[in-house]
Amino acid sequence: MDFIDQLRVLSTRILNTKSLIQTEEATKNSMIMPFIQILGYNVFDPLEVTPELIADIGTKKGEKVDYAILKDGQPIMLFECKKAGGDLNINNASQLFRYFHVTAARFGVLTNGLVYRFFTDLEQPNKMDEKPFFEFNILDFKERDVEELKKFAKASFDLDTILTTANDLKYTRAIQNRLAEWMTNPPEEFVRLISYELLGNKRFTPVVKDQFTLITKRAFEQLLGERINERLKGAMTPEKTLVIEQSAPIIPSENTSEPQVVTTEDEAEGFHLVRAILREFISPKRIVMRDAQSYCAILLDDNNRKPICRLRFNNPQNLRLGIFNEKKEELLQPLESIDDIFNFADQLKATISSYETAAKE
Structure with a gap:
């Protein structure tokens, strides 16, 4: 299973169980240890991942790091853990600051099992910065986030490579946050x-x-x-070309006189969630989006006779998912958030299964 697929599986499991996780220890066992394992480090080998590594600090003896990732016997990453959903304010990272100062590690990670904030010492040598240079949200990540996270994996970890890009990442993230603010509230x-x-x-x-x-x-x-x-459109062009060569039916534009259909960010996110749910059963390339004025259709093999679901997201305050029964009748399901699509994973898988079974008969 690919790196990104492993993250998606963990993301789905955490989404479904996070309300049950009430303690820091449970967060470590069910969220953080699996995350470290995905990075390629053996959480059961104390020579590779050491829990509660003792880091004596001056007169303070017995100070412990929640997790230390080791390479050649030396710490390379330190993890300070809070309970699921806990506050990750830098004021709550005093232990990580102290650990960072007295060990050889160049990276500190503050996490609550949902968000991972990566720190280093860009401002002053051997003193952990107050702002992270990279942040990864297990419930809301993009492919570019995954590419950055890969740099911390055991198979590709290289200190110089990460430090080279850390400064750019830090300021890129700050600029993105500022632009996002300007989009909703221009100064x-x-x-x-x-x-x-x-x-x-x-x-x-x-x-x-x-x-x-x-x-x-x-x-x-x-x-x-x-x-x-x-x-x-660019990502889906090769798939549409393939379907045309096979003479698959094409849906004509619903209202050519209306303005050009614009796919929203919510629709794009919903499309990728459906792909993530179904990728263990069929190739993601077979799952295609066709946007229209009133809804965004997600089809199997770009075939309008094989609808998987419809995203009815035109009203952000009334998100609805259209799923199909065995008679291909659309049933509208209300969503509190886009992530609620995961709640209908079984129905989506059943729809795919019915199409695949019919094709074999």
């Missing part, structure tokens, strides 16, 4: 700059400010939607 200075670029020396009155704040937010949203749509 006045930014709106003023935009209006000046477009209106020249026209006074920046309250009316102009309000007008361009709305326009800026709308421009951000449209740009993001168009970029997502372009990437999805």
Whole structure:
């Protein structure tokens, strides 16, 4: 099983069980140890993963690290663990700061089993930074996050490679967070700059400010939607070409007179969740998205006679998943969040199974 597939399996299991995990010890056993195992380190070999490694600090004796990853007998990563969903504020990482200072490890990880924050000493040598340079969320990760996490795996761990990119990662993440804030709440200075670029020396009155704040937010949203749509179309082009060669039916555009359909970020996330659920049964390449004005269809083999489900996400306050019974009748299921799609994994798998069984008859 690929690295990313192992993470998806763990993510699904944690999503379904996290409400049952109430203590730090349970978090370690059911969430953090499996995560370390996926990185390729044997959690049952004390020469590779040492729990409660003693790190004496001055007059303080017997200070213990929750987990230390070792290489050639020396710590390379330290893990400080909190209970599932616990606060990961840097003020709660005092132990990790002390451990980092007295061991040879260059990376400290603060985690609650759901989020993993990676620290190093970019600001001052041998003193752990107050801000992480990388963060991984087991319940919400992208492929680029997985590629960065791979660098910490046993098979590819290289200190110099990670440190080389750590500084860029730190600032990239900070810029992304700031841009995300600007998308929902553009600061006045930014709106003023935009209006000046477009209106020249026209006074920046309250009316102009309000007008361009709305326009800026709308421009951000449209740009993001168009970029997502372009990437999805590019990713699915080879699959559509293959289907055309096999003379598979193509769904005509529902309303050609309406504006171009834009695939939202929620629809893209839902599509990838469905792929993750079904990838152990069929190749993900056979699962294809076709977006429309009123819903986003997910099909098997890009065949409109083989619907897997429909994402009805046009109203963010009323997310619904359309699943199909044996008569191919759509049944609408309310979702509190996109992650709730995992609750219908059995129905989605049954739908795929029915198509595959029919094809063999």
